[in-house]
Amino acid sequence: MVTMVEVAGVDKSYGRTRALDAFSFTAGAGIFGFLGPNGAGKTTLLRILATVLAPEKGTLRLLGLDPTRPDERLAVRRRLGYLPQEPGFHRNFTAFEFVDYVAILKEMTDRRHRHDEVRRVLALVGLADVTGRKIKHLSGGMRRRVGLAQALLGDPDLLVLDEPTAGLDPEQRLRFRELVSGVGEHRCVVLSTHQTEDVAALCHQVVVIDGGVSRFGGTPRQLAEQARGKVWLAESRHPAARLSWRTGEGRHRNIGEAPPGAELAEPTLEDAYLLLVGARAVAEPAA
Amino acid sequence: MGTLEDLEAARTTAAGVPVVRSAGWVVPGLARVEGHRLLRHPAFLLTTTLSLVMATSGRGIDFSVLVLSGWASAAIALGVALAANLAASRSRRDGTDELFASLPADERARTTGHLLSVAWAVVAGAVLLVIVAAAIHAGGGPAVRLGGSVRDHSLAPAELAQGPLVIATMGVVAVALGRLWPSRLIGSALAVAPLLVVQFLGGDRRWFGAWVNHADTVPDGYWPHPEIAPATDLVGFDVVSLNWHLLYLTGLAALAITVALGRGRASFAVVGTAVAALAMAIVGGVAQLR
Numbered sequence: 001m002v003t004m005v006e007v008a009g010v011d012k013s014y015g016r017t018r019a020l021d022a023f024s025f026t027a028g029a030g031i032f033g034f035l036g037p038n039g040a041g042k043t044t045l046l047r048i049l050a051t052v053l054a055p056e057k058g059t060l061r062l063l064g065l066d067p068t069r070p071d072e073r074l075a076v077r078r079r080l081g082y083l084p085q086e087p088g089f090h091r092n093f094t095a096f097e098f099v100d101y102v103a104i105l106k107e108m109t110d111r112r113h114r115h116d117e118v119r120r121v122l123a124l125v126g127l128a129d130v131t132g133r134k135i136k137h138l139s140g141g142m143r144r145r146v147g148l149a150q151a152l153l154g155d156p157d158l159l160v161l162d163e164p165t166a167g168l169d170p171e172q173r174l175r176f177r178e179l180v181s182g183v184g185e186h187r188c189v190v191l192s193t194h195q196t197e198d199v200a201a202l203c204h205q206v207v208v209i210d211g212g213v214s215r216f217g218g219t220p221r222q223l224a225e226q227a228r229g230k231v232w233l234a235e236s237r238h239p240a241a242r243l244s245w246r247t248g249e250g251r252h253r254n255i256g257e258a259p260p261g262a263e264l265a266e267p268t269l270e271d272a273y274l275l276l277v278g279a280r281a282v283a284e285p286a287a
Numbered sequence: 288m289g290t291l292e293d294l295e296a297a298r299t300t301a302a303g304v305p306v307v308r309s310a311g312w313v314v315p316g317l318a319r320v321e322g323h324r325l326l327r328h329p330a331f332l333l334t335t336t337l338s339l340v341m342a343t344s345g346r347g348i349d350f351s352v353l354v355l356s357g358w359a360s361a362a363i364a365l366g367v368a369l370a371a372n373l374a375a376s377r378s379r380r381d382g383t384d385e386l387f388a389s390l391p392a393d394e395r396a397r398t399t400g401h402l403l404s405v406a407w408a409v410v411a412g413a414v415l416l417v418i419v420a421a422a423i424h425a426g427g428g429p430a431v432r433l434g435g436s437v438r439d440h441s442l443a444p445a446e447l448a449q450g451p452l453v454i455a456t457m458g459v460v461a462v463a464l465g466r467l468w469p470s471r472l473i474g475s476a477l478a479v480a481p482l483l484v485v486q487f488l489g490g491d492r493r494w495f496g497a498w499v500n501h502a503d504t505v506p507d508g509y510w511p512h513p514e515i516a517p518a519t520d521l522v523g524f525d526v527v528s529l530n531w532h533l534l535y536l537t538g539l540a541a542l543a544i545t546v547a548l549g550r551g552r553a554s555f556a557v558v559g560t561a562v563a564a565l566a567m568a569i570v571g572g573v574a575q576l577r
Contacts, residue, residue, distance in 0.1 A: 107313055
């Protein structure tokens with residue numbers, strides 16, 4: 001496998017708060033998901049991968065290049081697509097104008113080809129019918145898709161998506177999965193999400209990050225297996241459970257050290273994530 | 288799994304569209320887009336309309352000269368200041384800086400694009416000037432009242448250059464301020480402050496006549512002060528002070544461009560250029576008042 005992202009021992013702090021602590025991670029072609037609660041360090045890591053932030057310590061190689069060197073950083077940016085957590089939009093631009101503006105900044109200066117490419121990515125995200133509508137008149141989900149469209153410009157080799165499914169309705173999320181799964185066949189897609197279903201459905205590899213360090217790295221199936229034997233169903237909340245909730249069927253799903261004789265349930269990725277991150281995931285929805 | 292080069296080749300074909308990239312044309316491309324937006328901005332359209340109304344509705348023989356020597360363009364300059372400032376501060380106000388920081392074109396390229404976009408307004412102002420000049424010439428040409436008689440007036444190049452230069456200077460100053468401080472208030476203040484000063488502080492509008500759109504001041508206002516050129520029958524103006532005014536405007540524009548592009552780069556060249564530009568602005572500004 002060609003290593004497209006290599007992060008080794010990366011540190012990043014904001015004042016006294018350490019956002020990333022000797023974080024390491026490698027990725028090739030495929031889809032890599034980051035799960036973690038708010039403040040876990042996901043957005044900081046994705047900003048570093050998008051060359052927006054520089055790490056304080058450690059080594060970083062993107063697409064075989066060193067982004068701390070200006071010339072190589074430029075080369076990385078030419079092959080990068082990035083959707084920030086809060087991308088911001090020029091509200092008085094139409095969807096077409098905004099994506100076209102980003103395309104110019106991506107050095108696509110041939111007007112005819114650029115416009116073809118803008119129409120292509122807007123169609124990919126299902127916005128072909130609203131290209132002429134001003135962004136201020138688009139819904140939150142549509143704006144998110146405009147953000148995704150600009151990230152897809154030029155078919156980048158490395159796609160960094162920070163919470164790409166936030167604000168999308170179920171149908172749009174399915175469409176997003178279809179789109180990104182196609183991209184991830186040949187390119188490297190790194191995304192963070194709080195939708196464990198998206199990770200389970202899309203990602204080849206998942207990393208659980210908390211407190212700036214990696215708590216788990218492996219396939220979604222391996223992550224789910226972390227919770228095997230630690231999820232059980234009962235008529236009520238069990239005192240030994242770290243987390244417990246009443247399901248739609250009226251029974252309680254308990255997560256923790258299962259008592260002897262408990263009715264074990266098939267673990268999900270979400271169970272394992274909750275087990276790893278614990279109360280922080282409940283207190284703050286994972287982001 | 289292939290090499291990165293294989294992936295690059297696949298990328299081009301997977302999109303179905305050849306990705307044509309050219310770093311050198313980013314700035315002209317940006318300038319074009321921003322220039323078009325500037326010309327469509329309500330502030331520009333409003334002040335241009337106002338300018339046309341001013342140019343066509345003025346009374347008095349002398350007014351035609353005043354219009355051609357930049358008085359009407361000054362109104363456009365205020366609209367350009369507001370529109371250019373809002374455009375230059377847009378990325379920080381709208382929160383797109385993080386996204387743009389991940390793109391190949393850097394902040395300097397974007398700033399240069401905003402600065403060059405002002406050229407579209409300058410051209411528009413110059414075109415308007417040509418149209419107004421044609422209308423004035425069709426009506427008998429610019430003339431001034433001298434004593435009891437009306438004389439033809441010969442406009443010096445410096446007089447004709449003043450209007451477009453005022454637009455350019457106000458535009459680039461607005462861009463520089465927009466890149467430094469991302470607030471809507473800055474552009475609004477820049478556009479409105481000259482009018483407020485004229486209206487409430489300037490009294491006889493001499494302030495505006497001296498520092499924005501230069502015109503000789505006479506006791507009863509800001510009208511041009513004609514003089515008969517020696518050994519000719521043509522009436523002209525003392526353009527020496529106007530030349531100093533153009534130096535002041537050029538210095539101010541150069542200072543704004545240097546500050547906008549040199550932000551965060553305190554090199555010897557940047558500081559030296561800024562000092563030279565400031566010196567031009569001060570020398571021109573002081574000398575124009577003599």
